[in-house]
Amino acid sequence: MTEIRTLTPAEVDLAIDWAATEGWNPGLHDATAFRAQDADGFLGLFEGEDLAAVIAATAYGAGFGFLGLYICRPDLRGRGYGFKLWQAALERLGPRTLGLDGVVAQQDNYARAGFALAHRNIRFGGKSAAFPKIDGIGPIDMAALPAVLGFDRRHFLFDRPLFLEKWLAPPDGAALVARAEGEVFGYGVVRRCRHGHKIGPLFAVDEATAWALYGALSGAAHAADPGSDLFLDVPEPNEAARTLAAEAGLSPVFETARMYRGDAPGLPLARIYGITSLELG
Numbered sequence: 001m002t003e004i005r006t007l008t009p010a011e012v013d014l015a016i017d018w019a020a021t022e023g024w025n026p027g028l029h030d031a032t033a034f035r036a037q038d039a040d041g042f043l044g045l046f047e048g049e050d051l052a053a054v055i056a057a058t059a060y061g062a063g064f065g066f067l068g069l070y071i072c073r074p075d076l077r078g079r080g081y082g083f084k085l086w087q088a089a090l091e092r093l094g095p096r097t098l099g100l101d102g103v104v105a106q107q108d109n110y111a112r113a114g115f116a117l118a119h120r121n122i123r124f125g126g127k128s129a130a131f132p133k134i135d136g137i138g139p140i141d142m143a144a145l146p147a148v149l150g151f152d153r154r155h156f157l158f159d160r161p162l163f164l165e166k167w168l169a170p171p172d173g174a175a176l177v178a179r180a181e182g183e184v185f186g187y188g189v190v191r192r193c194r195h196g197h198k199i200g201p202l203f204a205v206d207e208a209t210a211w212a213l214y215g216a217l218s219g220a221a222h223a224a225d226p227g228s229d230l231f232l233d234v235p236e237p238n239e240a241a242r243t244l245a246a247e248a249g250l251s252p253v254f255e256t257a258r259m260y261r262g263d264a265p266g267l268p269l270a271r272i273y274g275i276t277s278l279e280l281g
Contacts, residue, residue, distance in 0.1 A: 002081070004088045007042040007054065009035065015054040018071045020194045023254075025231065027173075027191040027198060033166035034280055036059075042069070043092070052081045052243065057089035058280050060158035064265070065093035067100040080179045086113075090274035097262030101278040107257045115259035118182040120236040121275060124250035127197070128230040129223065131215030131248075138139065140168050140187065148177055151184040155203040155272060156281070157265045163280070173197065174220040178209050185209045188274065190217040196229030197221035202274030207240045208271040214244060232274045241273040 007015065012031045019026045034056065035042065041058040044051050053076070056069040056089040067089060072082035090098075090113075101121055102110045111117075140148055148168070149161055172192035186204030190197050199217050203251045204210035218230055232250060234241045235258070256278055275281070 001048065002084070003046045004043060004085060005046070006040050007044045008199045011044055011051060011054075012042050013263040014051065015044070015056075015069050015071065017071055018054065018073070019279070021146040022071060024104050025193045025195050025198065026279070027170070027193045029171050029191070029279075030277070030279070032256055033163055033184075037160055037163035037227070037280060038168045039202070041092070043085060043089055044052075045081050045088075047076065047081070052079075053085045055085050055089045056279055057092045059093060059096065060160060063096055064158050065096040065098050066281040067093075067098060068277075069281075070100075073167040083236075097260060099258065099260050099265075099281055101256040101258055101275075101281075102255060110257075114261045116261070116264070117271070118258045118260055118264050121233050121256045121278070122236055122242070122252050123231055123233050123254035123256075124242075124245035125229055125253040126250045127227065128218045128222070129249045131211070131218065133219065134212040134215060137176050137178050137212055138181055139154065140177045144177050144179060147179065147184045148187050151187060151203065152201075155201070155268060156276070157267065165277070172224065174217065176213060176216050176220070178204065178213055178274070186213050188213045188217050189276075190221050190230075192221075192224070193231070196231060197225065198231040198233075200233055200274045201272070202232065202241075203271055204273055205271060209246070210241070210244060214248065214273070218248070233278060234274060235267075235269045235272050237269045237271060240270070244273060 053072040170191040188202040
């Protein structure tokens with residue numbers, strides 16, 4: 001007998017473990033921030049007592065939702081469990097515009113479900129070059145938080161304060177902002193993952209600010225774990241971001257397709273040098 005229900009915190013942790021097995025390299029503490037945005041958005045299909053498939057159907061208010069962490073246990077694939085859970089996720093999010101970052105092998109299936117390709121995201125990874133410190137980059141403290149939340153809203157396009165409350169305080173990482181006279185020009189987060197560290201998001205008003213933030217974030221990762229790999233998920237249309245990643249010594253290792261059902265948000269891709277996550281957008 002199958003059952004679909006909301007995952008417990010421990011089961012969300014298990015879903016993150018499955019994502020690691022798939023090679024998606026999630027952060028060590030991602031689940032806490034993910035659940036802060038929409039604790040009821042993590043669904044699982046159970047066959048008896050066994051968890052067979054998982055999906056994140058995360059709501060951002062009444063207008064937008066994001067699908068991610070869509071995994072069926074390998075030994076139970078081909079039985080329709082994944083599709084049944086997918087339908088439940090779509091029903092939960094209802095008429096919202098929906099986004100997802102689909103793996104290449106599933107893009108045709110998503111298209112048949114009404115999702116249209118917006119652009120590719122390319123994960124760059126490797127040993128990053130070191131950069132000198134630049135003035136004007138510092139930690140995100142309480143005084144900077146309101147301006148950072150506003151800056152994030154202009155780039156993500158939907159409010160996510162509960163998520164950011166956790167995401168901007170990574171237990172193994174750093175959250176840094178570029179600002180002057182109270183105005184934010186960019187911010188970014190680096191966090192420890194199952195393998196190395198990952199930067200995301202990396203939002204900046206211009207290339208110089210993006211470089212300054214990247215240098216500071218990569219420096220924080222190197223200080224915590226010298227020689228570890230660094231990863232950055234770049235929207236392909238942002239040529240400056242692809243150049244930054246390449247000149248920093250990173251190479252393409254993975255790609256996804258950002259797809260939407262409904263009106264695609266007009267993301268300012270020229271200012272998005274790294275997306276936040278493949279799981280929640």
